[in-house]
Amino acid sequence: MSKTITLAHGNGGAENNELISKVFYKAFKNDILVKSEDAAVIHNGELAFSTDSFTVSPLFFNGADIGKLAICGTCNDLSMMGAKPKYLTCSVIIEEGFEIRSLEKIVRSMKEELAKNGAIVVSGDTKVVPKGSVDKIFINTTGIGEIQYKGISSNNITEDDLILVSRDIGAHGATIFAAREGMDLETSLKSDCTSLYPQVEALINAGIKITALRDATRGGVSAVLNEWAKQSNICIEVEEDKIPICDEVKGICEMLGFEAMSLANEGTFVLAIPKEDAQKAIEVLHTFEEAQNASVIGKVTQQYEQKVILYSPWGTKRFLDTPTGELLPRIC
Amino acid sequence: MSKTITLAHGNGGAENNELISKVFYKAFKNDILVKSEDAAVIHNGELAFSTDSFTVSPLFFNGADIGKLAICGTCNDLSMMGAKPKYLTCSVIIEEGFEIRSLEKIVRSMKEELAKNGAIVVSGDTKVVPKGSVDKIFINTTGIGEIQYKGISSNNITEDDLILVSRDIGAHGATIFAAREGMDLETSLKSDCTSLYPQVEALINAGIKITALRDATRGGVSAVLNEWAKQSNICIEVEEDKIPICDEVKGICEMLGFEAMSLANEGTFVLAIPKEDAQKAIEVLHTFEEAQNASVIGKVTQQYEQKVILYSPWGTKRFLDTPTGELLPRIC
Numbered sequence A, B: 001m002s003k004t005i006t007l008a009h010g011n012g013g014a015e016n017n018e019l020i021s022k023v024f025y026k027a028f029k030n031d032i033l034v035k036s037e038d039a040a041v042i043h044n045g046e047l048a049f050s051t052d053s054f055t056v057s058p059l060f061f062n063g064a065d066i067g068k069l070a071i072c073g074t075c076n077d078l079s080m081m082g083a084k085p086k087y088l089t090c091s092v093i094i095e096e097g098f099e100i101r102s103l104e105k106i107v108r109s110m111k112e113e114l115a116k117n118g119a120i121v122v123s124g125d126t127k128v129v130p131k132g133s134v135d136k137i138f139i140n141t142t143g144i145g146e147i148q149y150k151g152i153s154s155n156n157i158t159e160d161d162l163i164l165v166s167r168d169i170g171a172h173g174a175t176i177f178a179a180r181e182g183m184d185l186e187t188s189l190k191s192d193c194t195s196l197y198p199q200v201e202a203l204i205n206a207g208i209k210i211t212a213l214r215d216a217t218r219g220g221v222s223a224v225l226n227e228w229a230k231q232s233n234i235c236i237e238v239e240e241d242k243i244p245i246c247d248e249v250k251g252i253c254e255m256l257g258f259e260a261m262s263l264a265n266e267g268t269f270v271l272a273i274p275k276e277d278a279q280k281a282i283e284v285l286h287t288f289e290e291a292q293n294a295s296v297i298g299k300v301t302q303q304y305e306q307k308v309i310l311y312s313p314w315g316t317k318r319f320l321d322t323p324t325g326e327l328l329p330r331i332c
Helices: A014-028 A031-035 A066-079 A100-117 A171-180 A197-205 A220-231 A247-256 A275-286 B014-028 B031-035 B066-079 B100-117 B171-180 B197-205 B220-231 B247-256 B275-286
Strands: A040-042 A047-054 A083-095 A120-129 A137-147 A161-165 A212-215 A235-239 A269-274 A295-301 A307-311 A317-319 B040-042 B047-054 B083-095 B120-129 B137-147 B161-165 B212-215 B235-239 B269-274 B295-301 B307-311 B317-319
Touching: A014 A031, A014 B100, A014 B120, A031 A040, A031 B120, A040 B083, A040 B120, A047 A066, A047 B083, A047 B120, A047 B137, A066 A083, A066 A100, A066 A137, A066 A197, A066 A212, A083 A100, A083 A197, A083 B040, A083 B047, A083 B137, A100 A120, A100 A137, A100 A197, A100 B014, A120 B014, A120 B031, A120 B040, A120 B047, A137 B047, A137 B083, A137 B137, A161 A275, A171 A247, A197 A275, A212 A220, A220 A235, A220 A269, A220 A307, A269 A275, A275 A295, B014 B031, B031 B040, B047 B066, B066 B083, B066 B100, B066 B137, B066 B197, B066 B212, B083 B100, B083 B197, B100 B120, B100 B137, B100 B197, B161 B275, B171 B247, B197 B275, B212 B220, B220 B235, B220 B269, B220 B307, B269 B275, B275 B295
Parallel strands: A083 A120, A235 A307, B083 B120, B235 B307
Antiparallel strands: A040 A047, A047 A137, A083 A137, A161 A269, A161 A295, A212 A269, A235 A295, A307 A317, B040 B047, B047 B137, B083 B137, B161 B269, B161 B295, B212 B269, B235 B295, B307 B317
16 A cells, blocks of 8 residues: 555545555454445444545536535435435534535535435534635535345345346436536536435335345446455356446546446445346336336356456456546545 | 634534524424434434534644544543443545555544444545645544433533533643644643543442533533523523633633633533532542542522623622634634
């Protein structure tokens, strides 16, 4: 590991994993932390507990703002453990001189998104720092959810499961990129930022068996699939033309050489569902406007150890690796 | 309220309270948040839940560093609700270029302080932002504690209670000030930063009745007493010469015109204890090295509505108001 922190250490990919394991896990190690996925499972398996800090730039962008993102991000982490988001804390660090009107707009977005989750903010903290100590505003949200479906774990995926995504991928990353480049007015592209609990709840209520869920934030679908391949000691084989990608995201990727599979999402999740329930899961997801493109994208095999393989429509194949380097800092 | 955020909005005093109530409480209002003191009480009164972000500068100072502070701050908030700190999340925002050795030192401090609370970190988040987007490192910790003593509330203080402080006041604020001014090598002054749960646990185990507890962080003892006077609709009368203040803090206050009562603390708490148990509480506190100066400092009356009165040894009296303005940004 290098002697100083680099932007790649926050990419949600390989360097990020190395920093977390060599610095944080090494010091804090305990059974719950080691098993913790999107959220930790605590209190006799009753509650999920998860934290996220949001540093996104710009603060306002097509489809969302830092406030909506801060609620979706933490509530989605809880949802991915089968938990209903219930109690959140909200801690803000604000730069001196920040407009109170902008703060109010952000807080209104948070309020609206909380309602969609049926969650409330029960405690908070407000810090103000001198100009230059922080860029505008950073928000931390930490949440507790009540687990409705037990046993979701990325350690348990087997050849009996299929791999699904809940919608077209990469919209959040592409939107933030477009906003920074001033391209956001010329495109209908918008962030996928959404609260996922309603979709998870519908899957649970439909009686669908769930092996693993993960929202594909930093590092995108690539990071999730590679982590799952390692944790469950499996090979995940994906058919490239089954992966839904909208035209705007395709365009940005082609123009700039990005890989849509590595772009961040904020309302798109990957599912490992037993084969017999996969079609029903797709049908349930399709009842949601945001999940019209939900698709089965791959299967689980033992062809290679802990690898993700991407098959092209022309019959060629390649390994899809955990993303490295820093594509876009301050994406969330 | 002004149109932009000022440093005073983060002072733990009057302007801070205004921002919280007019922006955050207004949007997020719910019964738990309104009743929330140092921590929210959730899950049928079983659990306390609290968050804090730490932006202190410098990162390392006499008596502690940002890591120790980040654990003490959140665990102490839980302790003040009679809760045993149990599960914490840790979310860091790091500036590109920050030394990994410094990060490891901070994380080691966190680990040591967690052990003193019997708490563990179960989930985390790591963000890296480009140079200039944050000053070095900010840390959020959010904690869940198991409530051991129910009913602690700053709404319930009456004339049957006495007001105590657990030790000499103002050491943290004075230490940070001295460190910034380069005075820290010439003084034996060090921050009071300490985990308070052991002291709270000893009070509970001794069977002492507790009306209210509050650690006197930003805004110091002044902010706590004024908040209590308002919330319990009482007058708090304090004898100035009963307030323990060490010589170094007195010196810095005299030299610079600070009021020790408004200086931040990070391991000093104010107690409202029924008269019949106050002496026993002092005896329990005196068994702790950090609380050798624990003292009864005042009583509760109805002389004025929601006021704090300070009596000098010469028989004069004055009102002690909620602190205003910004004494020291980035104190915690």
